[in-house]
Amino acid sequence: xxxxxxxxxxxxxxxxxxxxxxxxxxxxxxxxxxxxxxxxxxxxxxxxxxxxxxxxxxxxxxxxxxxxxxxxxxxxxxxxxxxxxxxxxxxxxxxxxxxxxxxxxxxxxxxxxxxxxxxxxxxxxxxxxxxxxxxxxxxxxxxxxxxxxxxxxxxxxxxxxxxxxxxxxxxxxxxxxxxxxxxxxxxxxxxxxxxxxxxxxxxxxxxxxxxxxxxxxxxxxxxxxxxxxxxxxxxxxxxxxxxxxxxxxxxxxxxxxxxxxxxxxxxxxxxxxxxxxxxxxxxxx
Ligand code: FAD
Numbered sequence: 269x270x271x272x273x274x275x276x277x278x279x280x281x282x283x284x285x286x287x288x289x290x291x292x293x294x295x296x297x298x299x300x301x302x303x304x305x306x307x308x309x310x311x312x313x314x315x316x317x318x319x320x321x322x323x324x325x326x327x328x329x330x331x332x333x334x335x336x337x338x339x340x341x342x343x344x345x346x347x348x349x350x351x352x353x354x355x356x357x358x359x360x361x362x363x364x365x366x367x368x369x370x371x372x373x374x375x376x377x378x379x380x381x382x383x384x385x386x387x388x389x390x391x392x393x394x395x396x397x398x399x400x401x402x403x404x405x406x407x408x409x410x411x412x413x414x415x416x417x418x419x420x421x422x423x424x425x426x427x428x429x430x431x432x433x434x435x436x437x438x439x440x441x442x443x444x445x446x447x448x449x450x451x452x453x454x455x456x457x458x459x460x461x462x463x464x465x466x467x468x469x470x471x472x473x474x475x476x477x478x479x480x481x482x483x484x485x486x487x488x489x490x491x492x493x494x495x496x497x498x499x500x501x502x503x504x505x506x507x508x509x510x511x512x513x514x515x516x517x518x519x520x521x522x523x524x525x526x527x528x529x530x531x532x533x534x535x536x537x538x539x540x541x542x543x544x545x546x547x548x549x550x551x552x553x
Contacts, residue, residue: 270452270462278303280529281308281550282342282439286316287326293469297335297536307552308412308545309530312340313441314371319374320349328361329410331485342406343367346375347391359403360393365369369404370395371439372430377511389430396434407431409465411452412445415486424455431461438463439531442487444469444514446521464528468517471532471540472511475501513542516547523548 273456283305288294302450315330317323320488328344328496334341339480348357362370372391392405407430410423417423427438445450447552449467470487474477475497480487489497493514500507530548 269314271526274318279523279527280311280464281310281545282310282314282466282529282531283534283541284314284316284468284531285330285534287318287323287330287381288536289326290517294329294333297330298337301534302334302337302339302537305532305534305543305545306337306339306341306543308317308550309553312337312342312369314342314344314531317344317346317373317375319346319375321346321354322349324350324358328358331362331367332365340369342369342371344371344373345391346373346388348375356398358400361400362540363399367403369406370517371406371408372435373379373408387426387429389426389433392430392435405434406437406439407435409440409452410486411440411448411467412443412486412488414441415484420455424452424459427456428459431463436463438465440465440468441485442468444493444518445488446488446518446525448488449522449527450525466531466533467522467527468533469516469544471534471537472497473535473537473540475509477535483551508540512543512547515540515544519544519548 285297285302298313306313313334315327315334317327331341331343345358350358359370372388374386374388374393378494388407395403395405409427413420413423417426440449468476479489481487485550496510497507500510522530532544534541
């Protein structure tokens with residue numbers, strides 16, 4: 269089952285950034301990675317939201333700075349750590365500055381507070397009820413199954429609940445096994461879920477960091493890939509060139525499987541992501 273809209277054959281392109289710690293970091297990010305990657309004319313750039321709302325101000329600042337340079341900015345939002353009033357205040361701030369799409373996530377639960385929504389679905393439901401049709405709401409999807417889920421069937425049912433609550437699109441956790449994505453979108457189609465599900469792509473640039481993130485996120489690094497990466501343990505340039513080759517092939521396969529676009533986890537860097545975009549035929553301004 270293809271996710272591609274036959275009327276629009278150009279895959280969508282988006283990049284994810286995290287808010288820098290200080291003004292200096294913000295200036296460097298805006299002049300560096302964001303400027304370089306904006307040259308590919310992405311559909312949007314998303315901005316992460318630290319667990320428990322820890323980057324609330326930084327996320328707002330980066331979203332605002334992107335919009336000021338005419339980049340469509342998509343804030344991530346999670347419910348953990350904020351009161352309802354603070355949550356709605358943030359959403360209304362985003363509405364005022366021109367945000368039209370929000371990525372809704374679960375985030376961390378404040379311990380002992382059972383009155384707070386426990387899942388991303390609750391955030392989607394709340395935003396759809398309070399701001400009907402005012403935002404496009406995206407959610408996360410897990411072709412390799414979310415690490416907290418008891419099994420793939422339950423995880424799919426929970427994903428379906430987010431879609432039925434009003435999510436309009438999804439972005440996946442990254443993975444290096446394209447067939448996991450193919451299988452996932454087939455199961456979504458069988459379950460009657462027709463929203464676009466864009467694969468999240470993690471460039472390979474640092475072995476230790478990738479292994480750490482992957483263990484936490486439940487992203488599988490196949491044995492052949494782990495063993496191949498270890499050949500470049502002392503060769504950063506070689507690793508990046510190898511990573512670009514592997515991830516280009518992964519993206520090509522995902523597009524063949526019908527992916528509606530690609531969402532790059534940039535980690536605030538531009539080198540590997542821009543080379544991947546070039547290899548995949550995205551044009552630079
Ligand atoms: P949910 O969809 O709520 O699911 C979480 C788990 O609960 C799953 O295992 C699901 O199966 C299960 N579940 C759902 N509903 C029920 C139910 N009714 N009963 C029992 N179990 C249920 N984290 C950040 O902190 N900041 C970010 O900016 C950020 N951005 C991300 C962007 C993308 C594209 C992705 C894929 C992940 C991102 N994350 C981010 C990580 C995310 O917060 C974690 O993966 C988190 O653990 C789950 O969030 P979720 O929104 O997918 O949760």
